[in-house]
Amino acid sequence: MPEADINLEEHWQEIQSEIASRGFVVYPNYIFSTEHKAIWPEEEEIAKFLDLADMLERKIIYVHSSKFDSEEALDLLLLSAPSDLVDYDVKTVRECLRSLGVESSEEAKDYLKTTKFYEGHRVSIRVEWVFDGIIHTYLRSPAWYTDISELAARVLDLSESLVYE
Helix, strand or coil: CCCCCCHHHHHHHHHHHHHHHHHHHHEECCCCCCEEECCCCCCCCHHHHHHHHHHHCCCCEEEEEECCCCCHHHHHHHHHCCCCCCCCCCCCHHHHHHHHHCCCCHHHHHHHHHHHHHHHCCEEEEEEEEEEEEEEEEEEEEEEHHHHHHHHHHHHHHHHHHHHH
16 A cells, blocks of 8 residues: 555644644534635645644634544545446445445445555544634645545446446
8 A cells, every 4th residue: 555645644633732732722523614724834844834723823623533434435435426337325435336236346345455454544633713704724645545535436436437438
């Protein structure tokens, strides 16, 4: 399996220490909104992001992190699949692959193997604060998550090609 480009476990610990050392009040979740967001550049460090929050006298920081699991592996398929191809009542990735008609394909086997390998690995870190109605967001995820998303797309492409051709 490919190595992650960033060790999110270590980075998560660093972020928690950095936030604690500055005395922010932590709200233990993210802000559920896609509007009015300013995403912090990936090449910039968390310290600079928090420096800006300090400078703007932000006291509450929203912090959330999640680990990859079988439910997320299933969601990657269900949320991208055309509604006429998938059974939304499936409970597992294997059931979903079966309902898509691709369970025995190499793409499906690769998806199952890869998602199983990454179960329990930290998949995202999100730190946010609000200023003048703008949600400032520091977001990190590993490269392997993009790889898994691309695998899901290949599985769905295969399923579509079997149904529509």
